[in-house]
Amino acid sequence: MKTKVIILLLLFLLPFSIVYGQFLHIGLRTFVTPLQKTSFYQYDINDYVYYFANEYNETIRFSGFETSETQSYIPFPSLYIRYDKGNSLFFEADIFATWTSNEAKYKNSVDFSDYANAFNPDSKLENLGYNSIKLKWAYIGNSLTAGYVFFKTKTIRPYVFGGISAYYLLSLKPGDFYEDTRSVRNEIIFKNLNTFRTVTLYYKGGLGIKYHGLSLGVYLEKNLLAIDKNADNSDDDAPDEIYNSRPNYKSISSINISLSLNLLSFNLLKNQSLK
Amino acid sequence: MKHLTYIFFFVLLFFQSCYKEPVFTDFQYETYNRIVGPEGGTINFYGNYENDTKNTILVSMNVPAGALDSMLVFNMYQYEDYELVLQMTDGFAKIGSKFMYFVPFYESEGYNERGQLDLSYHLSINFNEPISVTYHFLADAKELSVENWQEAELYHDNYKLTNQSYQLFRIKIPKLDEWGEYNNIFVNWNRQGYPDGYDRTDLSYIVSGLWSQLNDYGTGTQNLENWELVDNFELNTTDNYVTFNIYSTDYIYVLAQIIYLEPAEVPLKIQSSIEKKYPLLKILRAAFDGESYQVYLSDNSYASYTKNGDFIKLINDRLSYSDLPALALDYINANYPNTQVKKVILTESENSKKYETLLSSGIKLFFDESGYLTGSFQYGFDPSDLPTEALNYLSQNHISEVITNVTFNNEELYNPQYIVYLSSDAKVYFDAGGFWNKTLYYRIKKDQLPEKILSYFSENYPNTAFSGINHTIWPNGSSYAVSLVDSKWFQFDENSDLIGREFLAIDEKDLPPAISTYISTNFSTKHISKISFHSYAYSSELNGPDEGYDIYFDDLLTLAFNPAGELQELYGNNKSHLPNNFRTFMASNYPNDTIAFCSFRIDGSFAYFGYDQVLVRWEMLFSDGGYLGLGENNLFAYRTIYDPSLSDLLSPIASYIQNNYPGLTVYESSKYFSAYYGNQIAYFVVLSDYTSLVFNESGGFIEEIIYKKKNTSKKSIRQQKISKKRLEIINMLKENSSENKY
Numbered sequence A: 001m002k003t004k005v006i007i008l009l010l011l012f013l014l015p016f017s018i019v020y021g022q023f024l025h026i027g028l029r030t031f032v033t034p035l036q037k038t039s040f041y042q043y044d045i046n047d048y049v050y051y052f053a054n055e056y057n058e059t060i061r062f063s064g065f066e067t068s069e070t071q072s073y074i075p076f077p078s079l080y081i082r083y084d085k086g087n088s089l090f091f092e093a094d095i096f097a098t099w100t101s102n103e104a105k106y107k108n109s110v111d112f113s114d115y116a117n118a119f120n121p122d123s124k125l126e127n128l129g130y131n132s133i134k135l136k137w138a139y140i141g142n143s144l145t146a147g148y149v150f151f152k153t154k155t156i157r158p159y160v161f162g163g164i165s166a167y168y169l170l171s172l173k174p175g176d177f178y179e180d181t182r183s184v185r186n187e188i189i190f191k192n193l194n195t196f197r198t199v200t201l202y203y204k205g206g207l208g209i210k211y212h213g214l215s216l217g218v219y220l221e222k223n224l225l226a227i228d229k230n231a232d233n234s235d236d237d238a239p240d241e242i243y244n245s246r247p248n249y250k251s252i253s254s255i256n257i258s259l260s261l262n263l264l265s266f267n268l269l270k271n272q273s274l275k
Numbered sequence B: 001m002k003h004l005t006y007i008f009f010f011v012l013l014f015f016q017s018c019y020k021e022p023v024f025t026d027f028q029y030e031t032y033n034r035i036v037g038p039e040g041g042t043i044n045f046y047g048n049y050e051n052d053t054k055n056t057i058l059v060s061m062n063v064p065a066g067a068l069d070s071m072l073v074f075n076m077y078q079y080e081d082y083e084l085v086l087q088m089t090d091g092f093a094k095i096g097s098k099f100m101y102f103v104p105f106y107e108s109e110g111y112n113e114r115g116q117l118d119l120s121y122h123l124s125i126n127f128n129e130p131i132s133v134t135y136h137f138l139a140d141a142k143e144l145s146v147e148n149w150q151e152a153e154l155y156h157d158n159y160k161l162t163n164q165s166y167q168l169f170r171i172k173i174p175k176l177d178e179w180g181e182y183n184n185i186f187v188n189w190n191r192q193g194y195p196d197g198y199d200r201t202d203l204s205y206i207v208s209g210l211w212s213q214l215n216d217y218g219t220g221t222q223n224l225e226n227w228e229l230v231d232n233f234e235l236n237t238t239d240n241y242v243t244f245n246i247y248s249t250d251y252i253y254v255l256a257q258i259i260y261l262e263p264a265e266v267p268l269k270i271q272s273s274i275e276k277k278y279p280l281l282k283i284l285r286a287a288f289d290g291e292s293y294q295v296y297l298s299d300n301s302y303a304s305y306t307k308n309g310d311f312i313k314l315i316n317d318r319l320s321y322s323d324l325p326a327l328a329l330d331y332i333n334a335n336y337p338n339t340q341v342k343k344v345i346l347t348e349s350e351n352s353k354k355y356e357t358l359l360s361s362g363i364k365l366f367f368d369e370s371g372y373l374t375g376s377f378q379y380g381f382d383p384s385d386l387p388t389e390a391l392n393y394l395s396q397n398h399i400s401e402v403i404t405n406v407t408f409n410n411e412e413l414y415n416p417q418y419i420v421y422l423s424s425d426a427k428v429y430f431d432a433g434g435f436w437n438k439t440l441y442y443r444i445k446k447d448q449l450p451e452k453i454l455s456y457f458s459e460n461y462p463n464t465a466f467s468g469i470n471h472t473i474w475p476n477g478s479s480y481a482v483s484l485v486d487s488k489w490f491q492f493d494e495n496s497d498l499i500g501r502e503f504l505a506i507d508e509k510d511l512p513p514a515i516s517t518y519i520s521t522n523f524s525t526k527h528i529s530k531i532s533f534h535s536y537a538y539s540s541e542l543n544g545p546d547e548g549y550d551i552y553f554d555d556l557l558t559l560a561f562n563p564a565g566e567l568q569e570l571y572g573n574n575k576s577h578l579p580n581n582f583r584t585f586m587a588s589n590y591p592n593d594t595i596a597f598c599s600f601r602i603d604g605s606f607a608y609f610g611y612d613q614v615l616v617r618w619e620m621l622f623s624d625g626g627y628l629g630l631g632e633n634n635l636f637a638y639r640t641i642y643d644p645s646l647s648d649l650l651s652p653i654a655s656y657i658q659n660n661y662p663g664l665t666v667y668e669s670s671k672y673f674s675a676y677y678g679n680q681i682a683y684f685v686v687l688s689d690y691t692s693l694v695f696n697e698s699g700g701f702i703e704e705i706i707y708k709k710k711n712t713s714k715k716s717i718r719q720q721k722i723s724k725k726r727l728e729i730i731n732m733l734k735e736n737s738s739e740n741k742y
Helices: A002-018 A112-119 A180-191 B002-018 B082-089 B149-157 B200-208 B268-277 B326-335 B388-397 B451-460 B513-522 B580-589 B651-660 B717-741
Strands: A023-040 A049-051 A059-061 A068-085 A089-105 A132-149 A156-174 A199-211 A214-223 A249-267 B041-046 B057-063 B072-079 B093-095 B099-106 B126-135 B167-172 B187-189 B195-198 B227-229 B234-236 B241-248 B251-258 B283-288 B292-297 B302-306 B311-319 B341-349 B352-359 B363-368 B373-379 B403-410 B417-422 B426-431 B436-441 B466-474 B477-484 B488-492 B498-503 B528-539 B545-553 B558-561 B567-572 B595-609 B612-622 B627-630 B636-642 B666-674 B680-687 B692-696 B701-705
Touching: A023 A089, A068 A249, A089 A156, A132 A180, A132 A199, A156 A180, A156 A214, A199 A249, B057 B072, B072 B195, B082 B093, B082 B149, B082 B200, B099 B195, B167 B200, B195 B200, B200 B251, B241 B251, B268 B283, B268 B292, B268 B302, B268 B311, B268 B595, B268 B612, B326 B352, B326 B363, B388 B417, B388 B426, B451 B477, B513 B545, B513 B558, B595 B636, B595 B666, B612 B636, B612 B666, B651 B680, B651 B692
Parallel strands: none
Antiparallel strands: A023 A068, A023 A249, A049 A059, A068 A089, A089 A132, A132 A156, A156 A199, A199 A214, A214 A249, B041 B057, B057 B126, B072 B099, B093 B251, B099 B251, B126 B241, B167 B227, B167 B251, B187 B195, B234 B241, B283 B292, B292 B302, B302 B311, B311 B341, B341 B352, B352 B363, B363 B373, B373 B403, B403 B417, B417 B426, B426 B436, B436 B466, B466 B477, B477 B488, B488 B498, B498 B528, B528 B545, B545 B558, B558 B567, B567 B595, B595 B612, B612 B627, B627 B636, B636 B666, B666 B680, B680 B692, B692 B701
């Protein structure tokens, strides 16, 4: 798998070596994610069920995860290098960090009133893990993009771009709102949700407008290859893989808005800085 | 550009190495689920839902390979019903655990969809091999529960008292249509559409017998028809678990002690008493709880008898307003014209009758047999109507507290008492004039105990907890009463010195060796159901500190010992209840008599014959209705027979009666050792008209006695209690005499 990743990255680095460059910009970018949508593998109603042996005969049923939609307006940081080929074509590489949280939802057989009465009699807790488990994600990523800027004589110039991103999972853990007294149950559930790949690839495409060294872009990002470690087992109905090798995550797509500012620009032909 | 490429790769490799897998414990789903298949396995149901890190096992199922044909999911439920437990305790069974049962379903079918009607019924599955179940019946017990006090009360009053005399019973769950079409138990569904055990009313009816194979749903009367003793269970009351095999899913399991007695199982002495006292009533059933008998009669009343067979009282709580005597009705109409009478209870004790009337206003009125008011009790008395003295006392001593309730207790009419309940969990007692009697703080905290008392417990009972502490203050002193969760009770005086102890449930191993030896020597085959211990530092009558052990056996034998292991009292109802040497004595001296009841008291009791009182240590009722009394060293004291024919009497006595009292029959004839008539054997004969005659050993007439009620005021309370039995016979005579008039 790692070999595939490296080959793909090499292909996207290729333009840097074959084009005849002109300007090189180093800049800072921030981006927000107004929508991130995660879809899951779907299972039969009696397939992905936890029958816990406790006093309430608690049954947790992942009747196919419900699609998770989250939004984040945290300005994630990014550092980029942009290479302008002529007045219209550009290539860019960046490094960014992002973090997010979402919920894997399920159905709980216990009545909420009974559940809340047992774990939250004073209604002080925010999240009881009654019918969802909160997942907290943290990534570092980098991406390579190529774009085309229109209207080279105008001051404000629209542009389109596309490329590939690689996300490196730094951390995945359950949310910290749950009662410690549910740790055994929650850990059993989470253990089987911990199937997200450490390196995942996405393609991205979008459009934006540019004003001198300032750019505002909107782009869509979607996974390029499988994102679950057990994706190859999705068609395998072997009973022993029900809990241990079950794939969960099917796809992730997101809409992002970015604001970029060139901090340093170099004219590679004249070998001098413009700013 | 080449450098950029290198940097990018290094970043990639660096990032990839940053991820660390989360650390998980070794607790796997496989150890926490409730599914099992043909390969077998173990299911542990945990009793710590509120905190699953504790891993307290409540029920463990060990399923052997091949027991099941397909994957099954077991749901386990514990049914608990406070009212039902009270109902069963009222003469049927003392409940020692929750009612535990399983509701299975096939894993392949799932079960969450409401509307799968076939899953609404009981799924009966027979196992190919028995499944071993271990039920830790106290694992999830709640000692304290603010929201559900019934749960805590059931724990303390029932489950915690379970001992080796309890047995495991199984209660039938009907299979689909087994008790008739459409006559099935239903599965409850919760709001999520998941099963939540069986319907609680259905369960209650099955347990109480209101619904059985013979009785349609809810039409039966309470019985134990659905109950069945489980074979080969292993009960461990040290670690509080029971292990047994189950062969199907068709039963509810419960630990219990059956107290129900069939009418024929009621001791003859009591049967005889009922027959004499209430000739028109039949015994429906009875119960014995180790302390007393409750005998339920055909008019819905019930009589209480001591374990010694002495009558205590008869209670009829199903009377109506119109059953009250006319004078009582007049009193209520005149004084409480707009009040409804909610309940009327008649209590008949020895020589007295009392009507208790509860009005809708909460006032209880007590009337005697003729309908005269004998007392009252009022809950919710208006505090502003308290005597001025009492209000002054409260304002001076409890100014910051709120009065939550006042009761006015005037049951005896001559000593009324006000009890004021305060918000600080204190009860303040005042007499009729409002003068302070005492204050009881009935829920004080551990840290409010004097240091000396705390030290006593930390030294002697370090591993137990307090369940209740009372502090009583009165003008000349104070005391502390402390209860522990393991049924121990202590009393301390104002100097924090221990003055009393009562242990209601102590272990057999804690008995003094002398007592254990006595039991193993004389009653080795019998099974102890309960042991209690009491010790009072203050004098009991003339014998100094009162201390001893009461030992109850599951076949009704009861023994009382002093701490030195000397038998003080014995109550039994057959020859196996006699100690070895005395059993031999009886077998050789009274080989033809069958014991129906026997008692022994080391300090003796008195039997009365005319002017004589005879001290007896052993007293026996035989199956023919006759009594035998033996004094010190088993010397003959008396023998009484009832309703003898003249041919049973000495011929001179028979002739004397025939000649002098023609037409009368003999009610009672006693042969006894008389001190009054010069330390000789004498005969005391009571005729059907209540005439008493005394004869000498050869049948010579001595005198006729007109019965006069003895003045018993000089007797001790204990002696009075013992003499009740004789009074009972006299009362029978009276009743018999009055019945004959009609």
